[in-house]
Amino acid sequence: MFLRLIADNFARRPRRKLLTAAALSLGMAVATAALSVSLDVGDRLAREFRSLGANLVVTPESDSLPLEINGVDYRPANSGAYLAESDLPKIKSIYWRNNIIAFAPTLEISAQAWSPASRNFSSPGVASRVIVIGTWSGHDVPLADGSSFATSVEKTNPWWRVSGSWFQENAQECVVGARFAGQNGVQVGDTLNLSADGKTWKALSVRGVLATGGNEDDAVLVPLGLAQQLADKPGQYRKLYLSALTKPEDDFARRDPKSMTPDELERWSCSPYVSSIAYSIKQVLPGSDVRVVRRVAEGEGRVLSRVRVLLGLVAVAALLAAALAVGASSAASVLERRNEIGLMKALGAGSATVGLLLVAEQSLLALVGGCLGYSLGLILARILGTRIFGVPPEPSLLVLGVILALAAAVTLLGSAIPLRRAANYDPAPILRGE
């Protein structure tokens, strides 16, 4: 009889039940979407932030003090130390290898340049001085496990814009800085001759013009191997830019690892703080000095933690609104049943029986609405995640559990107040229509 009453109720008023269920499942869909996006968004945001570029810079440790002004190093070409390119694959073998998004070594040399097509100089005799930066573009680093890691300077410096295309590795090609190109009348497709010593020249074809807003605008970028040949430093580089996903630093992260107890050291090195990643990179690159680019790392950490809190709060707001809406509609659905309740009581049903019946109905509604809402919410989360953050969030079972519990709690809570009043109804006036 009990079950028949419930079944009857659903069958008799499909339209009303449908609307309540729709409100419930949509509310839960919103809650699901908000939860999945906000649970998943942390990593996404950190990745987004890597568009600020490299947050770690590696230089040789025993290097003499760099005499670098506006990107030009005034040390004699042979002074100072270099690092070995062959050590670079080891970076992808550290504990935090999956946090390393990209790295690119550079070798800067001072050279002379002339272009037959340029307006300003017509023969090698009046070549202009230029900084040549050797680096990686579209480079595959072979790893120890046989796979390879694709990285490039565009990934460590994502704000660089090239009109034309990047140079190919192993080709006699280059990319020129925008200011250099403007001053010397060099265009894409021209040939540019470069020489470090003024005697042997290399003819490179210009593939693109690079705008960075920095010193690179005055430079010429070539494949690293080519720069090594020009500088006569085979297999060596001088600076490595590295972009890593990190956890915002707190006071604990800033402590000196040498002063920590073993327990603390373990906790420290098991958190992806930028300083602990720097520390483990230093371990695998002999003779290197790994520095944190404070400008990027600290600003990033601060903004990141704030935005995370903000998105968390937005999720809570959406959750609250969904809970309220669902609660309100289930309250409304109980309110509409005054007549029925009056009739049931007139026929001898106790308050407990009536309450139980309504609770069972609402729970069924919550279960159906919650499940429906969860699947709807996953679609919504996919759409929102893709539109806003570029990648859809992963569906999680945790969210399903939370949603079902929330749906049940909110529906029952929403119906509790009208239910209590319904239990106290006096059947006579209701049946009389008063």
Place this chain on the structure above:
Amino acid sequence: MSTANRSMFWRVIRRSLFANRGRLLVILLALGAGAAVTAALLNLQIDAKRRINSEFRAFGANVVIVPGPDPQRNWPATLPESLVQTAAAAAGENAEVSGLLYTIGIVEVRKLHGELPVDPKMISQAVIAGYSSRDFSRLYPHRVVEVSQPLGYDDRLCYVGEKAARQLKINARDSLNILRQNMETGDDCFVQEIDSFGGTEDGQIFIPLRAAQRIAGLPGAVSSVALRLPGDSREVQQAVQRLQSQIPGADVRPLRQFAEGEAQLYEKISGALTATIVVVLFLTALCVMAAMTNVAMERKNDVGLMKALGGSVRRVLRLFLAEAALLGLAAGLLGAALGILLSIALGKAVFGVPAAPRAIVYPVSVALTVIVAVLAAYPLRRLAQIRPASVFRGEE
């Protein structure tokens, strides 16, 4: 509408509003919650723009002025020092500006208490950066590694990059004698801080501009001017154009690295907030719609009666729409006010600074709530089809 008609109109509305207090509460609650969330998120969205701006200012200088293309190719290319004042005036009050002059000097370290350096020949070349204003320490974000007590030589303080300090064995409170190449006498300065910048600045020694100009032999010159301009990327772009037109000989470069990052990040946050607002309003509408469906069923008799007494469909519908709009208005006025209060607290939780309430948010969220309430009254459309006779017969 005559006066009598109007007063009747409001009386009907008043009566029907309070006919079912439970449902009235449900609708008000749903609309109010929607209005509150809308107002809170809208306000936060406007505030987030400003906050992210100021957070991004922690990244330091966002514009540099460097010498423009020089046909004579003089070395080193410099700018006149007067340009620092020009730029500061053009950039406005809230900007931070410092001229910088880079040169190479010979550094002699004199340890505190006069003890001799470990190696008496500890003389080395280093890049010297002259600063024209103490603003430079905010233009180049850093972490202080070692700091000295206030030294009292305000015009002779120097700041040493971490790498330079390690290489030359400099500590805070040491004094440095910095000479020009091939010259006997130099400038003294006192090391106020050892700083870690994480860039090329780590190998540099920052000294007052006058001293750097003497060492470089370039009186009245700076190599570049670094600025930190307030405002969002569009405002910065406008300021850059203004600066460029006032300083024709130089090259004003915005640092794209941070400007682009900021714009992208704000876009994402703004997108997330807008999506949440839309979704919440939709939810509110749905909830109100569910309640209104019940209203429509319950009012069949009333509407039948009204029609039987000669009320036109339009007038009857107007009655219900007015009711919905009134509900939306009441809930919106109350909810939006609550939401703005909420956003002040949220702003404090997120950014550490209470969000400033914006006047525009209030009318916008109230209007949105009223629109949602009226749209949610859509199920009442069915009342138009009611035929009084069949209602009274109890057929429908």
